[in-house]
Amino acid sequence: MPTTGQEPTEGPDTPSGSGDARYSNGGYNAGMAVFSYIIGGILVWSLIGWWLDNLLDTRWLVLAGAFLGAAGGFYLSHMHNLTRDHTPNPQSGSRPTPGAGTGPE
Structure with a gap:
């Protein structure tokens, strides 16, 4: 048990392994890709x-x-969708599902 008094949350590095691997390092990887594109362009x-x-x-x-390289x-x-937020919705407590709620029930 953690000594901070907080309950462990389930994620990709928890023993249960029930976390979705697509969201484990998405922010870091996207940030590094944006950094690479901008610095490389410059x-x-x-x-x-x-x-x-x-x-x-x-x-x-x-x-x-x-300036042209930074803009490029x-x-x-932006065209590779690396500048949008990839985090799950904190209000619903679950990750977004593609096509959820769009079809007839």
């Missing part, structure tokens, strides 16, 4: 801007590339 498009700056003898394309990374994250 790096790639900054390098492209730096190359164009050297080619065209300008000094502002690297900054434009960084956020756009990719």
Whole structure:
């Protein structure tokens, strides 16, 4: 028993193992994917801007590339549904079921 006086909750790491594995690390994994898309976009498009700056003898394309990469990374994250909330509804106490309540009973 925990020493904090709280009852153990069932989850993916409890001995019963009745938790749904899809929700165990969804927030962390989605956060890392969003971070990767944004940082990767900034790096790639900054390098492209730096190359164009050297080619065209300008000094502002690297900054434009960084902004374009950040916007593109956020756009990719949004299109892959990584920016929405994946947590279950705390009011109902259960996880949402796809298609629940949409058909005739």
